[in-house]
Amino acid sequence: MIEVQQVTKRYGKFTALDDISFSIGKGEIVAFLGPNGAGKTTTMRIITGFMPPTAGTARIAGYDCLESPMEVKRHIGYLPETPPLYLELTVEEYLTFVGRIKGLHPEPLTSRMKTIMEQTGLSEVQGRVIGHLSRGYRQRVGLAQALLHNPPVLILDEPTTGLDPNQIIEIRDLIKSLAGSHTIILSTHLLAEATAICQRVIIIHKGKIVAVDTPEHLSARLQQSETLSLTIKRSYAGLAEELGRLPGVLTVTTGPSHNTYILETKMGVDIRDEVTKFIVSREVGLLEIKAQPLTLEDAFKVLTKETSLNPAESHPLQEK
Amino acid sequence: MLNPVQTIIAKELRSYFVSPVVYVIGAIFLAMVGLLAYSTVASASNQALRLMQIQNTYAQLNLNELLFRPLFRSMNLILIIVIPLLTMRLFAEERKLRTFELLLTSPIGVNEIVSGKYMSVLIIYSGMLSLTALIPLTLAAYATFDWRPIYLGYVALLLQGGLMLGIGLFASALTENQIIAAFLSFGMILALWMVGALSTAIGDTSLGHLLSYISFTEHFERLIRGLLNLKDILYYLSGMALMWFAAHQVVDSYRWK
Structure with a gap:
């Protein structure tokens, strides 16, 4: 349904996209994941025909975005x-x-508007001026606008930003319900969002595709280790070394404050119990122990530099 | 079923009339024209009185020359200020609010967008202008005058406004700042006017003729004197087409930036 081949986009000397290629089948939901400035929006603008690529081709439903922009525009929301x-x-x-x-012709438009306003939860504000609506509602109007002509391809640039948690869940459910009948690309900088809705994730970083995989594979690839964060009340010399000798601990680093330690542990071995017992036995006052979720930053570090996962190359902290 | 151009026109008119823009601009325009008409009538009747005292007879005054020509010239001047205010938002606002992305990713052509926007301001301007027709209509109850220069004066004002609106349309496409758009169109219209003044200074040379052809002053002047020349009409129509084309090219170039 969507074919992107060797697309490069330069703004003056700056290369926003560097030779990216991917293809998306009919009915798939795919996430573009990347930090701000990675090239997500640029890619989407090229696919929609809003802006032409410097080199390469993009096709939607077999129509070239440069040669038949009108056909492409009819196929996308x-x-x-x-x-x-x-x-x-x-x-x-x-x-x-x-x-x-x-x-759209007038009659199908009226019934279509009714359906869409119900789907996006806009029925009760339909008579209100958009400028008076909250951010969450405005985002929904934006989404309704994209869905209105029932396009086979949906391109959603960060569809859940600015929404409250309940709205996020509603919108994600709505997007999921559109899968199968629609081909959907959405961009996000939240790893959790990508894994929650999408069948495939394309990670871009600095204008290059770093990884294309299913969320499951990606998580497996990323989570070869787990992270524990530990905060104690009283400082204790040599605690880092002693923690490092516990079974299952790979590395120990001090965290943002002096009495916080970050432990990288082996995947699938939950050693919170052992660590807690050890700290209690040292009587330093355990304040907090928690497993840290994998953030997008970690994911990028991992994917752009796979080697750093190798424990032999990491540097355990040498506390005095 | 509205076609795309009509859809754009309907939306633009709606946007103009739900915001105070049109009312404020319309009120300023009509108030200024009304005030000028009043003072022109006053000075015309003064002149008539003086002539009567000198000649001690009832002088048959030419109201077209004494009243309407100066009034049309003043209206032309007011347009230089009013039109940029009317056109400044056309594209600048769409770019600022990012609604342009919607228009340019919809199955609708750039020519349809530009035409729709141009026509919407032409409609609003025609409406404003037609309200000023009350002035000759009221005066007709008290005086007699030749209607032909009045009709042609309105044709001239319509074309003159159309050309200025085209310049404003083009200027608005150039920037996403409405104030800059207004000043740009103001500057361009003023430049076109000054070219006319320059041509009179240069005089009867080929450069002078060229400059006087480029400026609207002479074309406008001939029409309000009641002289209908095809080349004056063509001047305005080609100027409007040129501005439409320029705006089209600028809008089309957004995607390449």
């Missing part, structure tokens, strides 16, 4: 990073306008 809203119009007026420029 696009939610940009900033939802494109006319703040002076009401939700209803806005969606009517969008439906018309997307080429």
